[in-house]
Amino acid sequence: MTNNSNENVIVRTITPLTARQIQLSTESEGNTFKIDKEFVMNVSLVGTVIKVLDGNTYTNYTIDDGTGQLNVRKFKRNKQNNLDDQEEQEGQEEGEKKKSEQIENPFENKYVRIIGNLKEYKNQKSFSVTKITEITDSNQITTHFLEAILVHMQRTKGILKKEQATSQESQIKEEKIEIQKETNNNNNIISQQNTTQILGLALKDKALRLISSNQTSSGISLQELSKELKSTEEEIREIVDFFLDQGQIYITIDDEHFRSTD
Amino acid sequence: MSSATPRINFKYLSQFEGKTIRIIGKVGEKQGNNVILHTTDNGQVIVDRSKNLEKNYQTNIVEVLGIWNNNQLRELTFFNLSDNFDFTTYNQMIDLSMEHKEIFM
Numbered sequence: 001m002t003n004n005s006n007e008n009v010i011v012r013t014i015t016p017l018t019a020r021q022i023q024l025s026t027e028s029e030g031n032t033f034k035i036d037k038e039f040v041m042n043v044s045l046v047g048t049v050i051k052v053l054d055g056n057t058y059t060n061y062t063i064d065d066g067t068g069q070l071n072v073r074k075f076k077r078n079k080q081n082n083l084d085d086q087e088e089q090e091g092q093e094e095g096e097k098k099k100s101e102q103i104e105n106p107f108e109n110k111y112v113r114i115i116g117n118l119k120e121y122k123n124q125k126s127f128s129v130t131k132i133t134e135i136t137d138s139n140q141i142t143t144h145f146l147e148a149i150l151v152h153m154q155r156t157k158g159i160l161k162k163e164q165a166t167s168q169e170s171q172i173k174e175e176k177i178e179i180q181k182e183t184n185n186n187n188n189i190i191s192q193q194n195t196t197q198i199l200g201l202a203l204k205d206k207a208l209r210l211i212s213s214n215q216t217s218s219g220i221s222l223q224e225l226s227k228e229l230k231s232t233e234e235e236i237r238e239i240v241d242f243f244l245d246q247g248q249i250y251i252t253i254d255d256e257h258f259r260s261t262d
Numbered sequence: 263m264s265s266a267t268p269r270i271n272f273k274y275l276s277q278f279e280g281k282t283i284r285i286i287g288k289v290g291e292k293q294g295n296n297v298i299l300h301t302t303d304n305g306q307v308i309v310d311r312s313k314n315l316e317k318n319y320q321t322n323i324v325e326v327l328g329i330w331n332n333n334q335l336r337e338l339t340f341f342n343l344s345d346n347f348d349f350t351t352y353n354q355m356i357d358l359s360m361e362h363k364e365i366f367m
């Protein structure tokens with residue numbers, strides 16, 4: 001692989017993809033596409049054929065794999081291909097298209113596997129089909145998408161470390177993870193309790209300050225305290241009971257109004 | 263950009279109200295224009311076949327592509343699948359595809 005954009009990159013692997021990945025791919029170097037940051041040339045798709053247009057030089061299939069739709073072309077090996085008569089051919093194509101739309105292509109409305117070449121041509125993506133076969137074992141639909149997910153994950157997140165470790169190593173790792181989880185849980189519980197205590201203290205302080213700052217003869221009410229401190233009346237009740245016991249506040253007109261003894 | 267027709271199973275149906283989706287299942291009882299589809303994750307879906315009556319399901323397991331609305335799947339088209347289709351693995355694939363929506367929808 002070189003960085004010279006005029007040279008073609010050669011990639012020998014077949015990448016299982018979804019139509020959506022192809023639609024979303026924008027990166028390319030030269031005329032080779034990159035998906036998930038890796039060069040792709042030969043790709044495989046699994047989907048249903050929803051439309052077939054039979055032309056003179058190629059057959060155009062519209063594939064829907066549930067993630068999106070894609071037009072792919074299978075070029076015909078036609079000895080009579082003569083590019084000088086292109087206009088005539090195009091005229092003929094129109095006519096032939098109309099005819100062949102009525103003829104049923106064996107792949108129409110069936111699940112197929114397509115292996116082909118993804119290329120960029122004049123800023124447009126083109127997919128040229130090397131092989132199209134009907135899927136007879138429907139489990140291949142499931143496995144294709146599983147493979148696409150796997151390759152996508154490997155290329156975006158790296159190969160799973162577990163795959164590299166021996167089974168013994170991975171067992172030890174799993175045990176460590178379990179112990180870590182337990183410690184984390186315990187730490188969480190302790191820190192939660194600490195937090196509640198600290199918040200509780202802060203609330204009491206605020207409550208006392210509010211009560212002290214109230215200079216009216218009837219004092220501040222439970223409801224007002226609850227509103228100001230944004231706490232429930234039960235919580236406020238607990239707090240005022242504490243201060244009442246301590247002698248720091250006293251009740252005034254009824255047991256829901258308080259004044260500070262200071 | 264073409265739109266996706268996501269593959270889902272019974273448990274995800276509620277997230278796709280009004281959408282065009284694909285669901286796979288075993289063909290069940292016929293009730294007039296409707297057919298019951300027993301989905302891969304043991305759910306039951308009523309498929310309204312009125313727009314596609316002239317084509318019959320040719321296998322026991324099919325994938326129905328349709329619009330999910332008001333507890334009914336209005337069929338647009340379907341695909342015949344092979345009898346050895348594994349439901350468990352398929353359900354797992356669907357769950358994984360939901361975790362990787364970026365390549366599916």
